[in-house]
Amino acid sequence: MAKPDSSDSRTPAPVSARPELEALVRSHGGWLLDFLRRRFGREAAEELAQETYVRLARSDVEIRNPKALLAVAALNAARDLARRRAVRPRLVADDAFAAAASAASQTELVLLKQVVLSLPHHVKVVFCLSRFAGMTYEEIAQHCGISVKTVEARMSKALRICAMRLRA
Numbered sequence: 502m503a504k505p506d507s508s509d510s511r512t513p514a515p516v517s518a519r520p521e522l523e524a525l526v527r528s529h530g531g532w533l534l535d536f537l538r539r540r541f542g543r544e545a546a547e548e549l550a551q552e553t554y555v556r557l558a559r560s561d562v563e564i565r566n567p568k569a570l571l572a573v574a575a576l577n578a579a580r581d582l583a584r585r586r587a588v589r590p591r592l593v594a595d596d597a598f599a600a601a602a603s604a605a606s607q608t609e610l611v612l613l614k615q616v617v618l619s620l621p622h623h624v625k626v627v628f629c630l631s632r633f634a635g636m637t638y639e640e641i642a643q644h645c646g647i648s649v650k651t652v653e654a655r656m657s658k659a660l661r662i663c664a665m666r667l668r669a
Contacts, residue, residue: 522557525567533571541579552578616666620659627652628659 533553537546553575564570620628630636630644631652638652645652 519558521564522554525557525564525571526554529567529571532568533575536572537575537579545579545582549575549578549582552582612667616663619666620662624655624659624662627655631656 530550533550534546537549540546541549553571556574556578557570562570617625617628626645627641630641631638636644638649638656641647642649642652
C-alpha cells in the first residue's frame with residue numbers, strides 16, 4: 502500500500518505544518534478568547550476557541566484578515582455547537598418531570614417516568630423528542646431519518662402503551 506502523499510488535499514495538514522496558523526494563535530489567541538468570553542462565557546469560550554483552531558487547521562484558507570477570519574470561524578463553531586445541542590435527544594427530561602411535580606404527586610411522577618423509560622427504544626426516542634424536546638413530527642422525521650407517517654405510528658403506539666400501563 503502506498504504511503505499517502507503529503508500534498509493530498511483530502512488529508513488535513515497538522516498545525517505544525519501551518520506556521521501561519523501557529524503565528525495566528527500566538528498573536529491573536531488572547532483576542533479570540535476575550536471575544537468569545539464576552540459573547541458566550543468563560544467555559545464555552547475555551548471550547549469554542551479550540552474548535553476554531555481545529556477547523557482552521559483542517560482548512561486551507563488564506564489568512565488575510567486574522568481577526569475577521571477568527572471571528573467568523575468561531576461564530577460558525579458556536580452556531581454548530583448550538584445546533585448539535587438543540588437536536589440532541591434528551592431521553593429523560595428531568596426538568597419536564599419537575600415542572601409537572603406541582604400538579605402531580607411524586608408517586609405518579611415516578612410511575613410516569615418508569616412507563617416512558619419502558620417504551621421500546623425507537624418509540625421512546627420519538628415520544629421524548631415530541632413531548633420533551635418540543636420537536637414537530639416533521640423535525641423528528643428528519644432527525645431520525647424516517648417518514649412522518651412512521652413518526653405518527655410510533656407516537657400512536659407510545660400513547661397507547663402509556664395509557665394502557667397507567668390504567669393498570
